[in-house]
Amino acid sequence: DQQVKQNSPSLSVQEGRISILNCDYTNSMFDYFLWYKKYPAEGPTFLISISSIKDKNEDGRFTVFLNKSAKHLSLHIVPSQPGDSAVYFCAASAPFGNEKLTFGTGTRLTIIP
């Protein structure tokens, strides 16, 4: 039962352009959503998060959008830089009492110089 889905295994974007990574979820109990970035041979590192009571959260070049009615979120990176090349995971958690994060399968982003 894949509660968090990332349907695009890979994405290539030219340097300087916008990268858009998508994520869908099925569990309406999820109340927080997070994006993690992973380089080879390293653990995932936290990037940005959003509460289900918001529809947008911005941090520098990274913006996450949440469409609760569609159970869809997206991560926008603008402008894209070569160092952004990595695997990006979407994750979600449910309210207190169930603290684990449920991850999607990831999208490999490649920034083309």
Added chain:
Amino acid sequence: DTGVSQDPRHKITKRGQNVTFRCDPISEHNRLYWYRQTLGQGPEFLTYFQNEAQLEKSRLLSDRFSAERPKGSFSTLEIQRTEQGDSAMYLCASSNAVRQGDSGANVLTFGAGSRLTVL
């Protein structure tokens, strides 16, 4: 603080052998998580501790798997009688009970992982 440390980084073993992984979390974090990641998949939850109490275990954690956090600090994950299907990256993460992140999310800090290969 050097973050979350995992040891060993790589382990190659023969089927049927036992292996043990160790995780040292960020010192002020009281929650510790174990995840497993296989090729092409995202991290899958195995178990988590609040201090020394193991509060949740996934059905992925068969009887051959056992995790401990005896003093509420470091944790060990032991796999007995390893099988080839156990080959994966085992990730440890920690967090504190206070919700963090800009939105108040439970932000987990991950270690670099311990890669297990079962021959």
